[in-house]
Amino acid sequence: MRTLVGVFEREEDILQATDAARRSGLTILDVYTPYAVHGLDRAMALQPSRLPWVCFLLGLFGATAKVWFEYWTTASSWAIDVGGKPWNSLPAFVPVTFEVMVLFAGVSTVIAFFLVAGLRPWRKAVLVHPRVTDDRFVLLLEQTDAAFDVTQVSRLLERHHVVHIEEREMQEVP
Amino acid sequence: MVERVAAAAREAPWVEVDSLSQVTEDICRPIGGRPTVLWWVGFLLALSVLGVGTAAIGYQIATGIGTWGLNRTVGWAFDITNFVFWIGIGHAGTLISAILFLLRQRWRTSVNRAAEAMTLFAVMCAGLFPLIHMGRPWLAFWMFPYPNTRGSLWINFRSPLVWDFFAISTYFTISLMFWYVGLIPDLATVRDRARAGLGKRLLSWFSLGWNGSYRVWQRYEIVYLLLAGLATPLVVSVHTIVSWDFATSVIPGWHATIFPPYFVAGAIFSGMAMVLTLMIIARATMRLERYITRRHVDVMSKLVIATGGMVALAYGTEFFMALYSANQYEQFVFMNRALGPFSWAYWTMVSCNVIAPQLLWFTRVRRHLGAVFAVSIFVNIGMWFERFTIIVTSLHRDYLPSSWADYAPTSIEVATLAGSVGLFFTCFLIFCRFIPVIAMSEVKGVIGTPSAGATGQPERPPERLPALAGMEA
Numbered sequence: 001m002r003t004l005v006g007v008f009e010r011e012e013d014i015l016q017a018t019d020a021a022r023r024s025g026l027t028i029l030d031v032y033t034p035y036a037v038h039g040l041d042r043a044m045a046l047q048p049s050r051l052p053w054v055c056f057l058l059g060l061f062g063a064t065a066k067v068w069f070e071y072w073t074t075a076s077s078w079a080i081d082v083g084g085k086p087w088n089s090l091p092a093f094v095p096v097t098f099e100v101m102v103l104f105a106g107v108s109t110v111i112a113f114f115l116v117a118g119l120r121p122w123r124k125a126v127l128v129h130p131r132v133t134d135d136r137f138v139l140l141l142e143q144t145d146a147a148f149d150v151t152q153v154s155r156l157l158e159r160h161h162v163v164h165i166e167e168r169e170m171q172e173v174p
Numbered sequence: 175m176v177e178r179v180a181a182a183a184r185e186a187p188w189v190e191v192d193s194l195s196q197v198t199e200d201i202c203r204p205i206g207g208r209p210t211v212l213w214w215v216g217f218l219l220a221l222s223v224l225g226v227g228t229a230a231i232g233y234q235i236a237t238g239i240g241t242w243g244l245n246r247t248v249g250w251a252f253d254i255t256n257f258v259f260w261i262g263i264g265h266a267g268t269l270i271s272a273i274l275f276l277l278r279q280r281w282r283t284s285v286n287r288a289a290e291a292m293t294l295f296a297v298m299c300a301g302l303f304p305l306i307h308m309g310r311p312w313l314a315f316w317m318f319p320y321p322n323t324r325g326s327l328w329i330n331f332r333s334p335l336v337w338d339f340f341a342i343s344t345y346f347t348i349s350l351m352f353w354y355v356g357l358i359p360d361l362a363t364v365r366d367r368a369r370a371g372l373g374k375r376l377l378s379w380f381s382l383g384w385n386g387s388y389r390v391w392q393r394y395e396i397v398y399l400l401l402a403g404l405a406t407p408l409v410v411s412v413h414t415i416v417s418w419d420f421a422t423s424v425i426p427g428w429h430a431t432i433f434p435p436y437f438v439a440g441a442i443f444s445g446m447a448m449v450l451t452l453m454i455i456a457r458a459t460m461r462l463e464r465y466i467t468r469r470h471v472d473v474m475s476k477l478v479i480a481t482g483g484m485v486a487l488a489y490g491t492e493f494f495m496a497l498y499s500a501n502q503y504e505q506f507v508f509m510n511r512a513l514g515p516f517s518w519a520y521w522t523m524v525s526c527n528v529i530a531p532q533l534l535w536f537t538r539v540r541r542h543l544g545a546v547f548a549v550s551i552f553v554n555i556g557m558w559f560e561r562f563t564i565i566v567t568s569l570h571r572d573y574l575p576s577s578w579a580d581y582a583p584t585s586i587e588v589a590t591l592a593g594s595v596g597l598f599f600t601c602f603l604i605f606c607r608f609i610p611v612i613a614m615s616e617v618k619g620v621i622g623t624p625s626a627g628a629t630g631q632p633e634r635p636p637e638r639l640p641a642l643a644g645m646e647a
Contacts, residue, residue: 030388032385033388033391034618035618036394036395037619041392049396051397052396059404069319070331078325082330082333092332095340095415096331096340098411102348102404103344105404106347106352106400106401109401110351113393113397118390119384121382124378125365125385127366127385127386131366134198134366135195174387
């Protein structure tokens with residue numbers, strides 16, 4: 001896959017360059033930034049993440065499972081009379097149910113994030129630019145076909161103060 | 175809403191730097207370099223205190239908790255005091271990392287990493303005490319509802335002590351994940367600066383192949399927001415449940431509906447004081463003056479005085495409720511607190527928690543780091559005595575005068591408390607050496623790219639997005 005790498009120094013520049021590239025119909029493979037630049041998801045036209053659903057559903061599952069488990073242990077499996085309290089002491093189950101809900105929702109969200117984002121300990125980081133985790137912003141465009149005009153795209157990027165442009169052959173998007 | 179956003183944009187910058195890479199440079203400098211003499215002194219001191227505490231814990235586990243000063247009347251004292259003290263300290267970390275994140279407080283980015291680390295270490299210290307308090311810590315797994323050969327006999331889910339077990343373990347897990355997720359981009363930054371070797375391999379492992387991709391950043395932001403949203407009610411629930419350990423009993427002085435808000439406010443009060451203590455030291459010893467400014471200290475001092483006011487109000491309310499309840503046992507307990515054998519502890523608490531923080535009303539005090547540091551130490555001490563007062567004065571004289579007893583800690587208990595302080599500072603000093611103490615990616619996000627004027631380049635005129643004629647698809 002032939003790509004065009006544009007390196008920027010400023011947040012405004014990467015935002016505007018990304019926006020302009022998308023408006024011009026270029027294929028944005030990814031943008032690399034040292035911090036979460038707000039508004040870049042709109043500039044790249046990214047779909048909203050579905051991770052909140054994981055959080056909600058797994059939280060709901062955890063809470064439901066815990067209420068059932070507490071009911072089953074205290075009222076069914078081996079019921080013990082504690083100070084004459086009812087077997088099914090629902091109000092007393094609230095605190096642990098809440099904690100387990102938070103535990104399930106939090107842990108599952110983080111695991112799902114690692115899975116979908118491909119973050120794994122043995123994954124070797126491929127950096128598009130050595131300073132991308134420090135202070136550089138990189139726009140990675142795909143040269144989709146022969147009609148891709150490098151000069152014209154370069155001119156577009158230069159209008160947004162690109163500091164370095166490079167054509168690069170890549171196996172896959174890092 | 176619009177006005178508030180505009181106000182936030184007008185707010186003077188919290189951190190002033192020349193460039194983004196300067197942030198990286200400043201924060202990464204202490205990592206991997208040779209530690210200073212001051213660091214070694216602090217570390218060896220903390221480590222030796224931890225050693226004393228470990229010896230004391232080893233001795234009391236081998237011998238039994240008869241080595242403590244407890245008796246049949248005062249069944250909780252130092253151990254539970256220390257437990258509540260440490261868990262309370264932890265809460266300020268979550269306040270800064272989660273609640274202030276949801277409230278869009280930009281200044282939090284300079285302190286959240288260290289405050290969250292403080293939370294983790296404080297919860298570790300806190301967890302130690304219920305464990306050794308059990309007397310047979312090797313059977314701690316009995317707290318977990320697992321199928322067993324005794325029935326299965328399940329744990330009693332109606333007991334606040336079981337709630338507490340779930341609350342503390344959930345709190346530790348979520349805090350650890352929150353901290354780690356926030357750390358991944360910074361670990362990647364350190365990784366990309368590190369020279370090849372074991373350190374770099376460890377950093378590569380823990381940074382999970384992070385390469386700054388915005389597709390990952392977008393999900394990262396959502397996960398961070400979700401964790402903040404979960405941690406916010408969690409932190410309130412944890413100290414609420416801790417307070418229920420007391421409030422669900424029928425002991426005068428404990429059996430009060432005011433306990434959950436009183437404990438949560440106290441927890442954040444003590445934790446903010448500890449954050450101030452640590453940040454003022456870190457600022458001076460690690461040359462972080464640019465990042466932890468006097469304004470940061472100023473806003474944190476305001477949080478101390480706000481939560482301190484809530485705590486003071488709770489102290490007053492407790493007395494009023496005792497009077498208004500017309501319950502002689504309740505009234506006796508509070509008179510005994512203020513005038514009885516432990517009145518010295520009560521008045522230490524009042525002077526440290528109510529009187530000392532009043533100094534923070536003055537701007538000059540809030541801007542004087544030495545003065546704020548002194549107040550923060552007073553609050554740390556006062557909040558320890560608050561828990562001691564609540565626990566011991568309520569227990570040592572309850573309904574039956576025939577069972578009244580006295581309490582004094584043994585050297586083993588004092589050594590265990592000291593050991594927990596040693597554990598806390600040992601962990602914190604190791605953290606300062608190997609992990610970026612300030613969340614670089616968050617600070618960079620708040621300062622954004624400094625204006626061209628600051629870098630000495632000519633200011634570029636703002637421009638509009640040019641429409642690309644001829645390239646429109």
